[in-house]
Amino acid sequence: MSGTELLSDQGLRIDGRKPNELRRIRCSLGIFAQADGSAYLEQGNTKVLAAVYGPHEIRGSKSKALHDKAFVNCQYSTATFSMGERKRRPRGDRKSTEMSTHLEETFAAAIRTELYPRSQIDIFVEVLQADGGNYTTCVNAAMMALVDAGVPLKDTVVSCTASLVKDTPLVDVNHVEQSGGSPELVVSILPHSGEIVYMSLTQRFHIDHLSKVLDTAIKGCKDIGVILKEIMKGHLTKLDTSLQAS
Amino acid sequence: MAEKSFSTHVNQIYLPGDSVVLSKTDENSNAKIVLGPGLRKYGKQILVTKPGILRTKSSPPTYWIDCHHRRYVPARGDDVIGVVTNKVGESYKVYIGSSEEASLSSIAFPGATKKNKPNIQIGDLVFAKLLIASADMEPELVCVNSLGENVGLGVLSTNGFLFTVPLHHIRKLLNPECTLLKSLGKALPFEIAVGMNGKIWIKAKSVKQTITLARAISMSEHMNKEEMNQLCKKFIDRQAGF
Amino acid sequence: MKETPLSICEKQCVIQAVKEGQRVDGRSLAEQRKTCITFGTEWGCCQVLLGNTRVMAQVSCTIQVPKSSRANEGMLFINVEMSTMAAEHFEAGRLGQQGIEVNRLVERCIKDSRCIDLESLCILVEEQAWEIRVDIHVLNHEGNLIDAATLAALGALCHFRRPDVTLDGREVIVHQLDERDPVPLTILHYPLTLSFALFDQGKIYALDPTNLEERSADGKLVLGLNAYRELCTLQISGDGVFIRKEAVLSCANVAASRAVEMVEMLKKCLAADAAERIKGKYDGLVSSVALEAERITTQSQATAYFKTPVHNLEENADEESLSVPKTKLVKDQGIVTLETKSDVSSSESDIEMEPLPPASVVKKRVYEEIDIGNDSEEEPVMLITKELT
Known part of the structure; x- marks a missing residue:
């Protein structure tokens, strides 16, 4: 697909957004009764469920236990109905395992694992509808679930995508823009310090554009961070007032 | 014949x-x-x-x-360098490169009693002697001699560098006729522990010196006496002149 | 089998050395290990030796039905195999997490960046197209598998020739290799990866890490670049890494210049291999074994390895055989950036493409005359008495 379809002459994208506009974010916390923490997050049409269990005893082989840290275990799963064509294997294929590993590494950096040696923290993420930015929505949803579970974090982790079409950086790409052949840069940062925890790029562009696209992605992350913080505050305030009433 | x-x-x-x-x-x-x-x-x-x-x-x-080989098979009386991997009850599990992890009792240190045990972390290096090393049992290490005296064994400082060398090279270095370590010591003062399981721990004044010494030792694996002397001479010249 | 445990001592030493701008094997922070690329007798067989890391790639092709969503394109599959032969802790059969990471990165660098023109692989739209398979085998793991695997895959793809095909109406005739010369693949650009190990909260980075450095590092930054300074892929991973944007940009610049040199070297190796084939006498991978014989070091070889540390660059006059990219450490706001100005001739020394060197060059192993006094007796000592004779 050529660049003209992804970005019109008036500077509008396929779904009518401007290049620096995020998709609508909706979130609710504490939706599962069983899990220690859970969250449901929608970014545009991408819908993700996240559940957190832990810190709890190591399950399975005890050899995985780390003597000074908690072991973070993530499972990234895409539902069979999440894409246009039915997906045969929700998890266990290479892409899902790679995503799980990256989620594990991202959260192992953000969670204060040194407080729980020899234990395990599970994060389960299920993509219900995939419309671009699957990984970023998963990171954001898992982060909300961790906050809901009360797991101590060094800082919140926020993630966002950015792309480059006709020398204009776009923020928060959807599936059509992603599969159209334009590069996609995924960044996860800690909003307070601006430090990058995870970054990956698919497709290619010239190295001179890297700075621009990276800036766009980081700004997108910070904007998403502000929105998610508001949602978190709302949720915690709701919990708080119910205590005071009694 | x-x-x-x-x-x-x-x-x-x-x-x-x-x-x-x-x-x-x-x-x-x-x-x-x-x-x-x-x-x-x-x-x-x-x-x-x-x-x-x-x-x-x-x-x-x-x-x-x-024989030239790299895999260590424990033998009683050898001094080896091991990495502490786990604490099980009163003893530590130490990895020495053998088929089974060796055990090191926490009171097998000079001056240690049940109430006064040394503070060893997982990941520390210990220089210990093999007390038991038979084919049927797990190897056992001690850091004292049979009278309980300090003989230069024990926990090694984390400020040094640990590297691996094939076993025949270890035997060559420990041979009294081999002058490599002595000549290198004339150029730079250093502390060294040579484990019979192929591991050498070395510590010099700065990290740079430590690394250069380590590389010189591993490089001398296939050298004969004259070549080793030349290597040491070059080493001394470099350190003295620059 | 489990991996040998990493002691605190080794990790601290690596981190301390890197903070001072030096590495445990004597290299500087922006220096790669010695790279050797050799090709096999079969078309599409490439072996890469990056220091001690050894990876081999083989390309094969079959005719298949193309995918319905891309009916006019051929297919490219990349598969990485890591057996226990390469390292003790690799599982035989299944790819562990590390294996999947290597596989995905090679795929993203080579397949997703569209370096092979897949449309030229189509024979009959919607019916027949070439499926190219790259099988990468890791033979020895001594750090930086990703770079070695990508280089091997790229070398194999550049080296590969597929059988020529003619269309007779709707009938497809595949010519045998002796009927018609096989056809090379159309390569649009040459993407390579360069990996950095990140230390000290992302402030210090070391190019081409060894196994020990990888295990001691906070995280890893992998950059995929081609000769036109285009970024094909990028990944930061690691469970302790926090890196700033400026560090990423400076790494990218260092990597871009290095990628240009590596592509040049690859092209030279391919040209040398082509010249050898024309001459007819061809040793294939045996020539790389001859290179191994040179690696048994004696004093003269030790001279080349035993380089002075980074800040005494003037002494390198007597070690011209191995040129070092001249680097300057610039500390700026706590971030150590490297400005490299590598020698033009550095690519020369990386190529080891001569066939079996003449016997005089190969260093003979000298047996030690040193008598070993107190030997360690690994086996129970047997006493024999006079009954033997």
């Missing part, structure tokens, strides 16, 4: 399955002859089991095969 002179046998290469002929004096004497690693008595013959060079020593008459 018995007619060949003995001097052609020692320092020759033998392969597994070859048979060894002893010198006439040793054959005729009544003293016990010691067969070291790589040799096996099979009926009336002495057969070679490991490929290598036949060496001999005169008192007591000992023969062995000098």
Whole structure:
């Protein structure tokens, strides 16, 4: 697909957004009764469920236990109905395992694992509808679930995508823009310090554009961070007032 | 075979399955002859089991095969360097490169009692002696001699550098005739612990010096005496001049 | 089998050395290990030796039905195999997490960046197209598998020739290799990866990490670049890494210049291999074994390895055989950036493409005359008495 379809002459994208506009974010916390923490997050049409269990005893082989840290275990799963064509294997294929590993590494950096040696923290993420930015929505949803579970974090982790079409950086790409052949840069940062925890790029562009696209992605992350913080505050305030009433 | 002179046998290469002929004096004497690693008595013959060079020593008459290998098999009395991997009850599990992790009791240290134990972290390096190393049991390490005295064993400082070297190189370095370590010591003062399991720990004044010394030692694996002397000389010149 | 445990001592030493701008094997922070690329006798067989890391790639092709969503394109599959032969802790059969990471990165660098023109692989639209398979085998793991695997895959793809095909109406005739010369693949650009190990909260980075450095590092930054300074892929991973944007940009610049040199070297190796094939005498991978014989170091070889540390660059006059990219450490706001100005001739020394060197060059192993006094007796000592004779 050529660049003209992804970005019109008036500077509008396929779904009518401007290049620096995020998709609508909706979130609710504490939706599962069983899990220690859970969250449901929608970014545009991408819908993700996240559940957190832990810190709890190591399950399975005890050899995985780390003597000074908690072991973070993530499972990234895409539902069979999440894409246009039915997906045969929700998890266990290479892409899902790679995503799980990256989620594990991202959260192992953000969670204060040194407080729980020899234990395990599970994060389960299920993509219900995939419309671009699957990984970023998963990171954001898992982060909300961790906050809901009360797991101590060094800082919140926020993630966002950015792309480059006709020398204009776009923020928060959807599936059509992603599969159209334009590069996609995924960044996860800690909003307070601006430090990058995870970054990956698919497709290619010239190295001179890297700075621009990276800036766009980081700004997108910070904007998403502000929105998610508001949602978190709302949720915690709701919990708080119910205590005071009694 | 018995007619060949003995001097052609020692320092020759033998392969597994070859048979060894002893010198006439040793054959005729009544003293016990010691067969070291790589040799096996099979009926009336002495057969070679490991490929290598036949060496001999005169008192007591000992023969062995000098073999090149990297995998360590624990032997009682060896000083080895191990990495502490776990604490189980009163003892530590130490990885020394053998088929099983060795155990090191927490009171096998100089001046340690049940109430006063040393503080060892997982990931620390220990320089210890193998007390028990048989084929049927897990190896056991101690950091004291049988009288409980300090003999230079114990926890190694984390400020040094640990590297691995093949086992035949370790034996070469520990040979009293090998002057490499002494000559390097003239150029730069350093602290070194050589483990028979192929690990060497070294510590010099700065990280740069430590690393250069470590690289010089691993590089000298295939050098003979003259080449080693040249290496040390170059080393000394560099350190002195620049 | 489990991996040998990493002691605190080794990790601290690596981190301390890197903070001072030096590495445990004597290299500087922006220096790669010695790279050797050799090709096999079969078309599409490439072996890469990056220091001690050894990876081999083989390309094969079959005719298949193209995917319905891309009916006019051929297919490219990349598969990485890591057996226990390469390292003790690799599982035989299944790819562990590390294996999947290597596989995905090679795929993203080579397949997703569209370096092979897949449309030229189509024979009959919607019916027949070439499926190219790259099988990468890791033979020895000594750090930086990703770079070695990508280089091997790229070398194999550049080296590969597929059988020529003619269309007779709707009938497809595949010519045998002796009927018609096989056809090379159409390569649009040459993407390579360059990996950096990140230390000290992302402030210090070391190019081409060894196994020990990888295990001691906070995280890893992998950059995929081609000769036109285009970024094909990028990944930061690691469970302790926090890196700033400026550090990423400076790494990218260092990597871009290095990628240009590596592509040049690859092209030279391919040209040398082509010249050898024309001459007819061809040793294939045996020539790389001859290179191994040179690696048994004696004093003269030790001279080349035993380089002075980074800030005494003037002494390198007597070690011209191995040119070092001249680097300057610039500390700026706590971030150590490297400005490299590598020698033009550095690519020369990386190529080891001569067939079996003449016998005089190969260093003979010198046996030690040192008599070993107190040997360690690994086996129970057997005493023999006079009954033997």
